[in-house]
Amino acid sequence: MSFDKKNGKAEPCLAPYDHRELNNEHEYYHFDEAIGAGLPLWLPAGAVIREELEKLMKELEFLGGYQRVSSPHIAKEELYKQSGHLPYYADSMFPAMELENLSYRMRPMCCPHHHKIFSMRLRSYRELPLRLAEYGQVYRYELSGALSGLMRVRGLCQNDAHIYCRVSQVKDEIKKVFEMYQEAYRVLGISKYKLRLSKWNPDDPSSKFVANPEKWVWAEQVLREILDENGWPYEEAPGEAAFYGPKIDIQISYGNGKEESVSTVQLDFSSAERMDLSFINEEGQQERPLIIHRAPLGSHERFVAFLIEHYRGAFPLWLAPEQVRIVPIGDRHHEYAEKLRLLLHNAFVRVSVDERVESLSKKVAEAWAAKVNRVIVIGDREVEENQISVQERGGKEKIKMNPEEFREQMLLQIKDRKI
Incomplete structure (x- = not known):
């Protein structure tokens, strides 16, 4: 106390x-x-x-x-x-x-x-x-x-x-x-x-x-x-x-x-x-x-x-209504984004894909305004290298990793209920 x-x-x-x-x-x-x-x-x-x-x-x-x-x-x-x-x-x-x-x-x-x-x-x-x-x-x-x-x-x-x-x-x-x-x-x-x-x-x-x-x-x-x-x-x-x-x-x-x-x-x-x-x-x-x-x-x-x-609406990962939002840069990245969504969704991670025809900056800004905990941007390089570029809410750096590694990291942090 x-x-x-x-x-x-x-x-x-x-x-x-x-x-x-x-x-x-x-x-x-x-x-x-x-x-x-x-x-x-x-x-x-x-x-x-x-x-x-x-x-x-x-x-x-x-x-x-x-x-x-x-x-x-x-x-x-x-x-x-x-x-x-x-x-x-x-x-x-x-x-x-x-x-x-x-x-x-x-x-x-x-x-x-x-x-x-x-x-x-x-x-x-x-x-x-x-x-x-x-x-x-x-x-x-x-x-x-x-x-x-x-x-x-x-x-x-x-x-x-x-x-x-x-x-x-x-x-x-x-x-x-x-x-x-x-x-x-x-x-x-x-x-x-x-x-x-x-x-x-x-x-x-x-x-x-x-x-x-x-x-x-x-x-x-x-x-x-x-x-x-x-x-x-x-x-x-x-x-x-x-x-x-x-x-x-x-x-x-x-x-x-x-x-x-x-x-x-x-x-x-x-x-x-x-x-x-x-x-x-x-x-x-x-x-x-x-x-x-x-x-x-x-x-x-x-x-x-x-x-x-x-x-103030910015819940920790385990409590966040939307834990991850995937933002594909263009239409050609939607298929990879959907595969990533299914990988996370099937592991019981609360994830969505923003497929709207809007600028990348606007979609990312709206994700942060919605208090999403993690944002993943998918572009040509991520698709070619089978990687993701992920940023945590409040963090300045974008971290590159493979999707399976990210999934395991998420599951561990959700299980531990980290603040």
Whole structure:
């Protein structure tokens, strides 16, 4: 983590461009009135970024001992009454759908569904910690005035997981969660962020928190001890907890200077009882688990918005929607360009050929404006020598090499996720 140990704060990430402005240039997503406000359509360039992030997190979660699950986007209303979402979170949920005398709701979170997976049979303490992960689409009815590009939407995909564990396992599990966060941020080139301990507010007249003062004090102290024991500077924020427990939020500054939560880890002390979750302990007795909710990348929508601004649209090779653009100088070079495209395409490199009748300088300039990572120019010499002339975005030199060597170089750098 990159912190200023003296004052416990991190420098803001410098990203001066608004993701909405960059979207106008590069077409990552689209909103359409016929679909509805806050419900983004992911265009090809944006979908690439989403999928690459998903690949990264699935790898880290596999190494971290998570098991993948998948659950429906809707459920009977009774599920969300039992979980507490309707009592505490109704204002942010879509209204009920009446079907065959039953009421259904679009899910605002995945946790009730995961709780049902946990409770499908009585678990043994030997199965804990049980880590269930899902890329879950959820729906939240944000007010129209709060919607803002990808920052505030009504349909979002969460990098979600729930860890069911014992009290003695909580600290170690949360530490492992933060180690995963640090690795993901390292790969993504993110070094500037702050931690916030989000607590309940016992004086809040809205009653948006589970009423159990003793458990709130205990859970907040557990998170505080984890932060202190690891030397992680943090701020405290009363009233920012989830309704079922306190959390640690990771705050990052966006291009407009506004600070937002992009990742979270939450300690849930109330849902196990509410959802009647139990396991059998060593003494053969039923015991309630604690639940850790965690989302290293939060929602893809908000995290992609941050990355667009962080990189100003110029993504590293492994994240770049268009990794290579081939620019043949004339018509006689198109056949060689197409062979090169197939060589790279069949190796799963994102590559295109610019066959337009335009000047070479214009086509190269437009490739750089589109934030393509590598540009290959094909002329007579390249065809005759079975070579390519490749230039990296931001580089001054054009490097000559054979196509197979370039392909292997690309595959290695993509695999390593170099920044």
